[in-house]
Amino acid sequence: MIIQKERVSHMFRERIRQAYSRLSPNKKKVADFLMEFHHDAAFMTASQLARHLNVDVATVVRFAQDIGYAGYPALAREVQSLVKGELKAAHEFAAGKAKAESLFVKIMLEERENIEQSLMNIPADTVQQVVAILKAAKNIYIIAQGEALDLARFFATRLRLQGLQVETLSGDSVVLALALSGLTADDVVVGLGHSKFAVETAGAIRFARERGAKTVGLVSTHASPVAHVAESVILCPSKSMTPVLSFGSMASVMDAILQMIVLEQPDKAAEQQANFEQAYIELVKEQRENFVALEKDIARAG
Structure with missing residues (x-):
């Protein structure tokens, strides 16, 4: 029963994902806000949400109708149901009353949300472009910092199994200078922006662009410094119930890119x-x- 309730409260995300490509720019603003900041949106009226996003109230109402609701109140009730469920789960966990099984289900459902948000926000042509430049690259350098470095090594190993020339680099300036000093337009530099602290990685991406290399950013949020400098950016949300950010959607995106490379050759x-x-x-x-x-x-x- 827990799973069924969770699925109902998550239905608005699936509806947004399916309709996203058909939405106008202003309606996409509403969709993006609901997907990324549903806690803030849950108890806003249509007029409050419109003012916050600087769009017309009619845009908010038509957005709700476009994704299959009778009006904005029906959409808001579903978002509120999700938020109430999350707050209840957090309270139960803090009180030590959550059972291990139900907690596992909630965590996995949140991982699914991250992947669904990736699906909605990643344009298909961006992914195809990334696959194409990786396949054509003379050398691929994957740069990451902290715990994201292990994920970078995982991605690099799987790409090497497809015959690609891949090297993993940390954010250390000396290491980066030695590896990237000979960059050419035939090379690709991939930066993992798993947190807002990936400043050195962003600096390496900027350096690579100045040298004419192609650049890709896999980021957990558009606020990541890597997202501001990479040519091709793929969003991999890392929302988590705990202070430890999730790697689930980023690992899934990496696997999808790898599978596309395999299927194309x-x-x-x-x-x-x-x-x-x-x-x-x-x-x-x-x-x-x-x-x-x-x-x-x-x-x-x-």
């Missing part, structure tokens, strides 16, 4: 996988033979 992907497996078999065989020889040497010496 299936023969090359199959060849790369076969080469990897053959190399692994040969390496393991050689190591086993060396180990057997070492055992014999030890036995003779004994």
